[in-house]
Amino acid sequence: MVKVDESLQRARALLQLGRPAGAERELRGVLAVEPQHDMAHCLLALALVHQGKGLEAIAAAQEAVRLVPEHWYPHYVAGQVYYRLRLPNQAAAAAEASLAHSPEQASTWELLARAHMLKGQWRQMADAARRGLAIDPQVSDLVSLLSMAHTRLGEAEPARAAAAHALQLNPESATAHLASGRAALAFGDPRAAADSFREVLRLDPGFGPAKDLLVTALKQRNPLQRILSNLRRRYRGGWRLVFLLPVAPPLIAVFVLIALMHWAAWVSEAVTVLRLARAKATRLLFEGAEARVAMACCALAVAGAGVLVLGIALGLEAVGTAGVAVMALITAVQEATHTGSPRGRKVLYGWAGLLVVAIAAAVIAGAPVVALLGVYAGLGTIWVAAGVRRFFLDHNTAEV
Known part of the structure; x- marks a missing residue:
């Protein structure tokens, strides 16, 4: 049991360090000894999906849910897997199943908000973000998601206020700067938007959409381009x-x-x-x-x-x-x-x-x-x- 616990701790650490292949090896070893270990299946699902092994990740997540269907965490992990695979309907269903067992998990409300974002359901996205913030009002990513939902709904002042609050909570959050940039771009301030997207790329250089948004913001700084694009x-x-x-x-x-x-x-x-x-x-x-x-x-x-x-x-x-x-x-x-x-x-x-x-x-x-x-x-x-x-x-x- 001691070795199993140590392997699980190492797997968690490797996932946090961005080394999913190493985490997978540790977890395969655990499952060779204890094939019914639900947490090992959960972590294995996360390690697999981070390596692009979608079908294997889904199988591991479903096995974890089968082993402990009454616990919230396996459903949450399944939702994370579906979300990363861009399967919003399945992600939302898994998040709702998790919340049915434990509605006080702010992280699951964030997952549900992200699933609604993939589906383009902005009002439901905002509602899920608010439910999560009612549990923990200090989660910067939830505030950022709320801002992005307001932006998509065309609600300028709430979008700007939420984005500013997200940056106040965590100035080093790429998601907060992304929300701020989206709000600025949507509501007529391309210069501020460009600054925000540059900050996103500084904090997360591999985030491709920020580059496209930065290019859009730079284009929109041209008044003629802005007028013609709107028309x-x-x-x-x-x-x-x-x-x-x-x-x-x-x-x-x-x-x-x-x-x-x-x-x-x-x-x-x-x-x-x-x-x-x-x-x-x-x-x-x-x-x-x-x-x-x-x-x-x-x-x-x-x-x-x-x-x-x-x-x-x-x-x-x-x-x-x-x-x-x-x-x-x-x-x-x-x-x-x-x-x-x-x-x-x-x-x-x-x-x-x-x-x-x-x-x-x-x-x-x-x-x-x-x-x-x-x-x-x-x-x-x-x-x-x-x-x-x-x-x-x-x-x-x-x-x-």
């Missing part, structure tokens, strides 16, 4: 207006305005990214692909303007219109680049390729009508992309 988000759903066209043809002007607004925002995005990618202080924040896409879009703008001027100078309507179509390709390229689904991205890059072929054919055939259709199709990619994203999102959800 673009507001009118992304404008495709629904198409159903009113038969009774209100003037709405075509609204569609054109929305498309031009998106195009201007994407041009601003390309210029901003290229500027940040070339600056010494921020160049390391951008992967090569981001900088290359930004450069390609800037090149499309310059090339398109050049072809337009050439067409006007030569009196060739097809060439001039093709120049506008080349500039419109910026929307197609940016929409493809910013599509998360790999298959959706391939479809949109294929769409952009078809537009290039159509533009070239219009110039060769001297067909300004075809070039003009290329302009409309390029600018209208915002609605094509919305449909592609929706299709692949629904398809992926069905597979899961």
Whole structure:
């Protein structure tokens, strides 16, 4: 028994030191002697999930629950495993099972709040965080989660107040700085947000999302980029207006305005990214692909303007219109680049390729009508992309 206890202590220490493989070896040794040891199965589940061994971790957690179903901790560990594997429904169910046995555990309320965060259930996330804080009001991470829930709900003052309180409780918490940065970014202070995300990366250099958020904050410091991005988000759903066209043809002007607004925002995005990618202080924040896409879009703008001027100078309507179509390709390229689904991205890059072929054919055939259709199709990619994203999102959800 003494050796088993010592092995468990070593396994806990190894987990705290970030050495899950060593912890797994210790725990395998314990289970070889006592295969029904519930705590060993719990710790083994944590060691396995930290190594990316998802199925084995689930099996170990379920075995711990089977051995002592009346105890809160195995259910809590199972919830942690599911949460790390991004299985929010199972994580929430395990957290609720744990709370049914021991509702006074603040850590389990935090787990439940995080599970609701994965599900995008912001009100439930806030409620779970408050329940945990009622038990222990000094838990910085719970206050941070409450702030992030308020941010997602659009509640500016509670979000800022909770973030400030989290930082007061633990100034060295990466989660607290993340909550503060998210609130600042959401409610119009990109400079403060950038400072917060830099602090997150200082405290936790391996936290990838903080880099993306920092890049977003740096972009939003550009007033034009901020205005255009806000307008673009507001009118992304404008495709629904198409159903009113038969009774209100003037709405075509609204569609054109929305498309031009998106195009201007994407041009601003390309210029901003290229500027940040070339600056010494921020160049390391951008992967090569981001900088290359930004450069390609800037090149499309310059090339398109050049072809337009050439067409006007030569009196060739097809060439001039093709120049506008080349500039419109910026929307197609940016929409493809910013599509998360790999298959959706391939479809949109294929769409952009078809537009290039159509533009070239219009110039060769001297067909300004075809070039003009290329302009409309390029600018209208915002609605094509919305449909592609929706299709692949629904398809992926069905597979899961």
